[in-house]
Amino acid sequence: xxxxxxxxxxxxxxxxxxxxxxxxxxxxxxxxxxxxxxxxxxxxxxxxxxxxxxxxxxxxxxxxxxxxxxxxxxxxxxxxxxxxxxxxxxxxxxxxxxxxxxxxxxxxxxxxxxxxxxxxxxxxxxxxxxxxxxxxxxxxxxxxxxxxxxxxxxxxxxxxxxxxxxxxxxxxxxxxxxxxxxxxxxxxxxxxxxxxxxxxxxxxxxxxxxxxxxxxxxxxxxxxxxxxxxxxxxxxxxxxxxxxxxxxxxxxxxxxxxxxxxxxxxxxxxxxxxx
Amino acid sequence: xxxxxxxxxxxxxxxxxxxxxxxxxxxxxxxxxxxxxxxxxxxxxxxxxxxxxxxxxxxxxxxxxxxxxxxxxxxxxxxxxxxxxxxxxxxxxxxxxxxxxxxxxxxxxxxxxxxxxxxxxxxxxxxxxxxxxxxxxxxxxxxxxxxxxxxxxxxxxxxxxxxxxxxxxxxxxxxxxxxxxxxxxxxxxxxxxxxxxxxxxxxxxxxxxxxxxxxxxxxxxxxxxxxxxxxxxxxxxxxxxxxxxxxxxxxxxxxxxxxxxxxxxxxxxxxxxxxxxxxxx
Numbered sequence: 001x002x003x004x005x006x007x008x009x010x011x012x013x014x015x016x017x018x019x020x021x022x023x024x025x026x027x028x029x030x031x032x033x034x035x036x037x038x039x040x041x042x043x044x045x046x047x048x049x050x051x052x053x054x055x056x057x058x059x060x061x062x063x064x065x066x067x068x069x070x071x072x073x074x075x076x077x078x079x080x081x082x083x084x085x086x087x088x089x090x091x092x093x094x095x096x097x098x099x100x101x102x103x104x105x106x107x108x109x110x111x112x113x114x115x116x117x118x119x120x121x122x123x124x125x126x127x128x129x130x131x132x133x134x135x136x137x138x139x140x141x142x143x144x145x146x147x148x149x150x151x152x153x154x155x156x157x158x159x160x161x162x163x164x165x166x167x168x169x170x171x172x173x174x175x176x177x178x179x180x181x182x183x184x185x186x187x188x189x190x191x192x193x194x195x196x197x198x199x200x201x202x203x204x205x206x207x208x209x210x211x212x213x214x215x216x217x218x219x220x221x222x223x224x225x226x227x228x229x230x231x232x233x234x235x236x237x238x239x240x241x242x243x244x245x246x247x248x249x250x251x252x253x254x255x256x257x258x259x260x261x262x263x264x265x266x267x268x269x270x271x272x273x274x275x
Numbered sequence: 276x277x278x279x280x281x282x283x284x285x286x287x288x289x290x291x292x293x294x295x296x297x298x299x300x301x302x303x304x305x306x307x308x309x310x311x312x313x314x315x316x317x318x319x320x321x322x323x324x325x326x327x328x329x330x331x332x333x334x335x336x337x338x339x340x341x342x343x344x345x346x347x348x349x350x351x352x353x354x355x356x357x358x359x360x361x362x363x364x365x366x367x368x369x370x371x372x373x374x375x376x377x378x379x380x381x382x383x384x385x386x387x388x389x390x391x392x393x394x395x396x397x398x399x400x401x402x403x404x405x406x407x408x409x410x411x412x413x414x415x416x417x418x419x420x421x422x423x424x425x426x427x428x429x430x431x432x433x434x435x436x437x438x439x440x441x442x443x444x445x446x447x448x449x450x451x452x453x454x455x456x457x458x459x460x461x462x463x464x465x466x467x468x469x470x471x472x473x474x475x476x477x478x479x480x481x482x483x484x485x486x487x488x489x490x491x492x493x494x495x496x497x498x499x500x501x502x503x504x505x506x507x508x509x510x511x512x513x514x515x516x517x518x519x520x521x522x523x524x525x526x527x528x529x530x531x532x533x534x535x536x537x538x539x540x541x542x543x544x545x546x547x548x549x550x551x552x553x554x555x556x
Binding site for chain 2: 007008011012014015018019021022023025026028029032037040041043044045082085086087089090092093094098099101105107108109110111112114115116117118119120121122123124125126127142143145146147149150153178182203206207209210214225226228229232239242243246249250253254257258261264265266268269
């Protein structure tokens with residue numbers, strides 16, 4: 001469509017307003033992360049009179065990020081590995097309709113993607129408590145796997161569907177076993193899909209709040225997001241420090257996102273899950 | 276042999292979701308504090324909810340929330356997506372920026388808005404107040420708390436819809452748009468008769484998902500107001516959470532969860548029907 005100059009000006013102006021609305025709170029976070037709290041109280045919009053870089057070191061200490069970022073990393077990595085392995089196995093079978101029950105299994109998985117967390121949270125919590133699995137990041141990784149793998153399977157399914165049938169048949173004629181076909185023919189072709197799934201599941205696990213705050217409450221077991229939540233718990237806190245802590249958690253995610261934005265966006269649009 | 280491939284997924288999913296979900300449904304008919312033996316009480320939990328003012332507030336809030344999210348972010352997303360289609364140049368840039376709030380952790384988004392915008396001390400609200408514009412913190416007023424939270428979730432959420440709609444709009448065949456233009460259709464007519472019908476399946480799916488998600492909303496409410504002040508921003512999920520872990524009324528929490536699920540179930544039926552069409556190909 002080629003539009004007149006006037007239309008284009010209006011369009012860009014409107015898109016610009018939305019851009020401003022989107023960036024304004026983020027800019028406030030960045031700007032105030034280097035300001036002393038007294039200056040934030042005076043004017044959150046003002047340029048920093050003095051750059052308080054120690055906001056970051058204090059945030060690092062007070063939110064125990066050395067510990068909690070590591071916890072987040074372990075939890076995220078475990079979840080990624082669990083989801084990618086189990087989901088690619090399932091997606092292969094379901095996409096290729098290898099089992100008679102593929103329909104039932106697919107519908108079951110679709111149904112669980114829409115199940116509210118509260119529907120299984122309470123018995124799960126008391127069950128885990130009885131088994132001594134509270135404050136265990138690996139146990140939480142299994143919860144994430146259960147919650148996120150239907151989405152991963154639906155996304156990977158489309159990648160498996162795109163693999164030509166002839167490739168599979170040729171390998172089978174050559175005497176390859178089913179497992180070899182999966183591992184040597186399919187996995188290399190769908191690997192971009194697996195990478196996309198890993199990125200998105202990683203993002204969700206890193207940011208997740210409800211399950212993490214319920215199951216990982218111990219000082220040394222909580223994730224970075226939960227320790228941020230606790231740090232910022234009181235109104236009296238130093239908002240410079242809080243924004244610095246926020247930036248520490250957000251920055252790696254934003255960098256990764258900007259670098260790999262197409263993968264993120266296509267993946268999230270493909271699976272349609274709210275984070 | 277191939278059944279073995281789905282086994283890990285199913286074992287994890289059934290242990291974590293299906294079995295506890297069935298237990299929740301059972302627990303809804305029991306009184307339980309999480310420690311001692313559960314006691315069967317029949318429908319008492321549901322009867323209590325029926326007479327519980329907070330429950331009705333929460334349910335109403337969920338419905339208001341659904342209405343807001345079925346309209347505002349969908350309209351914003353569609354509008355921005357079509358504008359990006361018109362602008363063409365820079366659309367990738369706009370897309371990336373609009374998507375940024377989606378990838379920021381909800382706990383962080385909530386705190387930024389709470390401290391930097393809504394707060395009368397450290398936020399923009401306080402600043403405007405000092406310049407003589409009377410701005411109350413919406414989160415501390417019973418009349419506005421829910422909407423204050425909704426604004427934060429809208430900011431977090433609309434970009435996701437925009438990006439999805441934009442991806443769908445780009446799939447609409449260019450010839451159709453060109454043909455309509457040659458016929459002399461205005462931009463609004465193109466939008467109304469070519470573009471919107473072209474992405475109808477996407478819009479439908481997003482509307483269904485919005486209904487499901489609206490009954491699950493938890494993070495922003497829990498972090499920003501804990502359902503307060505005076506339960507004015509309570510939603511079903513925070514009510515269930517508080518009942519289970521703060522009041523140790525697990526039976527009541529289970530009953531609320533069952534109610535949430537019933538609402539979700541209606542939408543889920545539509546969701547599975549919409550998705551199934553794709554699987555039948």
